[in-house]
Ligand code: AMO
């Protein structure tokens with residue numbers, strides 16, 4: 001193929017404007033499309049900045065025209081020519097009023113016909129897009145998202161730098177960190193039979209950096225978690241991770257509110273009002289059935305347990321008697337908006353969240369409800385009052401253990417908002433969820449486990465409850481929630497070794513186990529650790545929110561698919577027997593190693 005010779009690119013395609021008319025420029029890029037009209041030939045040349053039309057005229061230079069006639073889609077070209085006003089304007093193109101009259105052309109590289117079209121919002125199957133990711137990334141929307149991600153990262157680096165944070169790298173090859181997912185393990189050749197764990201987050205190291213007197217730390221940190229993947233989860237993802245010394249909750253929160261304000265202003269020109277709203281965890285669950293509530297619409301949950309605890313419907317009375325609850329969502333005008341068939345479908349929907357059924361009531365002149373026959377007039381009146389129903393509304397009920405009621409109605413709330421188009425996608429709802437419980441009782445394990453991680457500090461006034469009612473202890477943890485996404489989270493850490501020992505004992509970690517897992521941290525904390533705290537944003541999620549996509553793969557250059565595979569590079573893959581031997585590893589059976 002031709003080299004660029006002595007051609008030097010002078011400007012990018014999308015940067016050209018009418019101000020360049022009359023200038024001779026050199027552009028380089030890819031062929032988006034070409035049209036040969038016999039004696040005139042037009043090529044749309046694309047680079048990451050945009051598209052410019054090249055024109056070739058057979059009557060002015062027939063040798064050049066013949067060369068240009070061989071151009072096909074995605075050929076890489078270099079062209080020199082004068083910028084001129086176009087005779088027919090293309091209003092759909094940013095550079096639609098101008099074109100380049102080419103006088104010199106180099107075909108830098110030919111291209112096979114690409115297996116996917118390079119275009120905005122292509123509807124090619126995701127599998128194919130991932131296999132040919134390098135071509136998918138040529139599309140303008142993917143390039144825009146990569147640029148946005150770069151800018152968000154840069155804004156973060158600059159913002160935290162201006163606020164006294166130092167960027168410090170922490171190791172990838174280290175010991176298991178306590179974020180609660182499975183680890184990705186890396187075998188050590190030098191120390192046969194031992195493994196590093198890739199970091200689920202830099203949690204322990206950043207706390208050690210506070211013990212080291214670094215005062216304020218930030219890192220754009222890659223994290224690895226072997227967990228079930230979802231639309232907003234990847235096995236390797238990136239955090240904007242930070243930690244601060246000599247701080248309490250309000251200090252961490254206010255620095256971070258500054259960042260959120262800045263990134264929304266710079267990326268979207270949206271003004272986020274600070275200080276942000278804080279919603280205590282209990283309120284978030286009670287109102288929205290979720291610890292990451294989307295509060296851009298109503299459909300709040302209402303507890304009707306009191307009203308129905310002794311009604312005639314056994315499903316309701318049993319749920320309350322067993323310590324659960326009955327809660328309702330009132331859908332304004334739902335009686336006419338939703339058909340019987342649609343309500344039945346909602347019943348199936350909540351079953352995926354373990355609810356056993358979905359009772360409903362259409363509040364019209366005459367109340368229509370399969371459960372009406374179990375309710376006397378007073379009960380019915382209380383239900384209507386508590387659920388806030390007006391004539392024409394539909395009320396939906398789930399009765400179960402609280403967790404099931406929250407999960408199912410929380411999901412139903414979002415599902416209905418989308419179905420009924422209740423969300424204004426151009427608004428941004430940014431808030432903190434605070435006062436999380438410190439501990440959660442795991443029926444499975446028969447013990448309390450840390451909701452966040454075991455270094456999260458309890459509320460000072462709740463410390464005595466660690467002995468009497470551990471489940472009621474609130475933690476100094478906070479999550480930042482944007483439009484229903486958990487965009488980030490963190491906490492003030494325990495910096496007192498007695499309290500840390502207490503915490504370990506409450507979660508059933510023996511001194512020996514604590515020593516084995518976190519001994520180095522506990523040892524470090526014996527030498528005058530400053531009170532400290534921090535948080536981490538999911539950079540991928542933040543980029544999703546700021547670029548308006550709900551698929552995390554759209555904001556990662558080379559993501560994994562749902563089975564944690566890279567379809568382009570074909571990873572993970574088997575390795576040579578020799579490598580395994582060096583690592584003292586033998587595969588028991590290839591099948592069992594593939595169990596997910
Ligand atoms: P946490 O586990 O809450 O906290 O993670 C912080 C943020 O990282 C993002 N995130 C993910 N993004 C994509 N894919 C994943 N699999 C994934 N998992 C988490 C979320 C989340 O809010 N060390 C603590 C932070 C701290 O206490 O300072 C931590 O990692 O946006």
Ligand code: AMP
Nearest residue numbers: 315356357358359360370397398399400
């Ligand atoms: P059944 O008497 O079982 O046919 O149930 C009557 C109505 O109650 C149906 O609409 C069911 O979907 C609903 N239902 C059943 N179990 C529950 C539950 N746990 N919570 C709410 N509604 C339920």
